[in-house]
Amino acid sequence: MNSYPSFLSLPHEHTAYETSAYVLVPVPYDGTSTYGKGADKGPEALLEASDQLENYDVEMCQEACFDGIHLDRKPFSFKQGADGAEDMVHEVKTRTSAILSDGKTPVIIGGEHSVSIGAIRAAAAAHPNLTVLQVDAHSDMRNSYHGSSYNHACVMARAKECAEVLQVGIRSTAREELAQINDRRIWWDHQIHGSGQWIEEVVSHIRGPVYITFDLDGFDPALLPSTGTPQPGGLNWHEATALLRRTFSTGQVLGWDITELCPDGTRTSPFIAAKLLYKMINYHKYYKREGI
Numbered sequence: 001m002n003s004y005p006s007f008l009s010l011p012h013e014h015t016a017y018e019t020s021a022y023v024l025v026p027v028p029y030d031g032t033s034t035y036g037k038g039a040d041k042g043p044e045a046l047l048e049a050s051d052q053l054e055n056y057d058v059e060m061c062q063e064a065c066f067d068g069i070h071l072d073r074k075p076f077s078f079k080q081g082a083d084g085a086e087d088m089v090h091e092v093k094t095r096t097s098a099i100l101s102d103g104k105t106p107v108i109i110g111g112e113h114s115v116s117i118g119a120i121r122a123a124a125a126a127h128p129n130l131t132v133l134q135v136d137a138h139s140d141m142r143n144s145y146h147g148s149s150y151n152h153a154c155v156m157a158r159a160k161e162c163a164e165v166l167q168v169g170i171r172s173t174a175r176e177e178l179a180q181i182n183d184r185r186i187w188w189d190h191q192i193h194g195s196g197q198w199i200e201e202v203v204s205h206i207r208g209p210v211y212i213t214f215d216l217d218g219f220d221p222a223l224l225p226s227t228g229t230p231q232p233g234g235l236n237w238h239e240a241t242a243l244l245r246r247t248f249s250t251g252q253v254l255g256w257d258i259t260e261l262c263p264d265g266t267r268t269s270p271f272i273a274a275k276l277l278y279k280m281i282n283y284h285k286y287y288k289r290e291g292i
Helices: 039-052 082-101 113-126 152-160 175-180 198-203 237-248 268-290
Strands: 022-027 069-071 105-110 131-135 164-170 186-188 210-215 253-259
Touching (some): 022 268, 039 253, 039 268, 082 105, 082 113, 082 253, 105 113, 105 268, 113 152, 113 210, 113 253, 131 237, 152 164, 152 175, 198 237, 210 237, 237 268
Parallel strands (some): 022 105, 105 253, 164 186, 210 253
């Protein structure tokens, strides 16, 4: 068993698997990252920072934590290297599939972005008409990188194999990735700032169940600097949460992940990542309660 602290330091009565609506799965993997290392320490840093969050969400006027948030502490068996990526993807898919089968909401905590592949595959297997909403600085549409198709630069190429993909905040791509990108389903970072319509445009493409993958470098690094491959530009807090709230308001979000937190000893980035995770839980609970 991993010695992760409980999310929000919740007492046992709000963390038991059987009675929890949400299941957090920390995936401490950082085997294919190619610049800043340390994403394997991201889950622990996020969970530790969550102790400083209030249970009450001011925006949504509720305490979603009392619906139950279980933390999956079972250790993984994958190798911590590029040769462990495929096993890691398989293990994450297996756990995510079980959570979905139990009628609960999976929340994957990375780890580098490749941890999303297994969760996306699990969601797509359960719902063939899945839409994946990606918030990210990078398009991640390489078919293979550094000899691996499970590299963190290949996440959305793998997602595209089993789901419709919507990409938001992208500001870095390789020329060879352009052929993989659907121009009608990408909102480049330089195009959305100052535009009042982009969120509705994104949501208009959602046709069924949604899985959200949120790479923290999708944020402006002035807000959240502790990530493996920061890029200038990006979403601010209110832009990101406005997009997320509108997406959750469709009532079709199955699960999500937060990846690429590379803790560097400062408090800001882990705290923002933890607040983002809880904000998403509160959006999910609110719109599920409202029956929208």
